[in-house]
Amino acid sequence: MAEITAALVKELRETSGAGMMDCKKALTESGGDLEAAVDWLRKKGLAAAAKKAGRVAAEGLIGVAAEGTRGAVVEVNSETDFVARNEGFQDFVRKVADVALEVGGDIEALKAAKFPGSGNALADELTNMIAKIGENMSLRRAAGVSVGDGVVCPYIHNQTAPGLGKIGVLVGLESTGDKAKLEALGKQLAMHVAAAHPQALDRSSVDASAIERERDVLSDQARASGKPEEIIAKMVEGRLRKFYEEVCLLEQIFVIDGETKVSKVLEAAAKELGAPVSIAGFVRIQLGEGIEREEQDFAAEVAATLGG
DSSP states (O other): OOOOOHHHHHHHHHHHOOOHHHHHHHHHHTTTOHHHHHHHHHHTTOSOSOOOSOOOOOEEEEEEEEETTEEEEEEEEESOHHHHTOHHHHHHHHHHHHHHHHHOSOHHHHHHSBOTTSSSBHHHHHHHHHHHHTSOEEEEEEEEEEOSSEEEEEEEESOSBTTEESEEEEEEEEOSSOHHHHHHHHHHHHHHHHHHOOSBSSGGGSOHHHHHHHHHHHHHHHHTTTOOHHHHHHHHHHHHHHHHHHHBGGGSBOTTTSSSBHHHHHHHHHHHHTSOOEEEEEEEEETTTTOOOOOOOHHHHHHHHHTO
16 A cells, blocks of 8 residues: 555645645555546546546657657656757757658657757767756657648647747548638647547547546446436436547537537538548647646745755
C-alpha cells in the first residue's frame, strides 16, 4: 500500500475537486492508488469525471508541419518559457517538425534522422542545443497523419510563431471532392479538436478498458438510487451515450455552430462537395500533458538562499 502523503491528497483534490477529508478517505480505501481513488469518489458522488492528465506544467513548444496529404506534430520541452521564446529554439522545433514530416511519428527514428543543415543526427543536435542554451530539453512526442486522396489540415492554438504554439492539431480528411473546400472544412474541424479534445473518432475506437471503467462507475452511481436492476441498466446505457458524446469526435457537437454533430457536418459537406467526406485520422498534442513540474515554496527557497 502506498503511503498516503499530503502531496498525494493534494493531487487527488486537484484532479477530482473533492474535499480534503473525502480525498484522504478515498486514498485509504483504494490503497493509495490515485485512479482508483478518483473512481471511489465518483461512485460516492463526490467528484467529477477523472482527469487523467496531470497539471500541465512543462514548458517548450509544439511544432506542426503539413504538406498535401501528410502532416506531423512534435513536442519539444524546455525548462522555462523564456527558452520557448528564444528564436534559436523556435527554429530548432520548426526543423524537428519538418524532419518528422519526412520520417513519421516514431521518436527513435526521428532522433536518428539527419538534422537539416548539419551532418548530425537530430538527437546530437538536441544535445548541442542544450549545451548552447544551457537548459535541459527533450524531444518528448511526435505523431503523424496521412491520407490517400484528400488533405491533412494543421492548426496551432496559442501560436507563438508560425507553426509553433501550445496546442498542435492535425486532421486528415479523405475525399475526392474540391480540395480548397475540403481544406476550409479541415481547418474548422482542427479548431474543434483543439477546443473539444476528443479521445477517439467513434465508439468502436474508444479503448475497451476505458468503457468498462466508466460502466463500473456509472453502475455504482445508479445503484445508489435504490431502483430495480432493470431500471439501473437503462440508466447506465443512457449515461454511457452521454459519455460517448463527450469523447467521440463524430458524436461531439461542432463547436463552430454549437448545435450540429460532427458526423452531420461531414454529411452536409459531402453533399456540397459532391463526394463522400470522412475523417481518416486526427491527433491533438498539448504542451506538457501529463508532466508535473516540482512545486517550490518560494518563501522557503528565498529563506534557504539567505541562510535563514
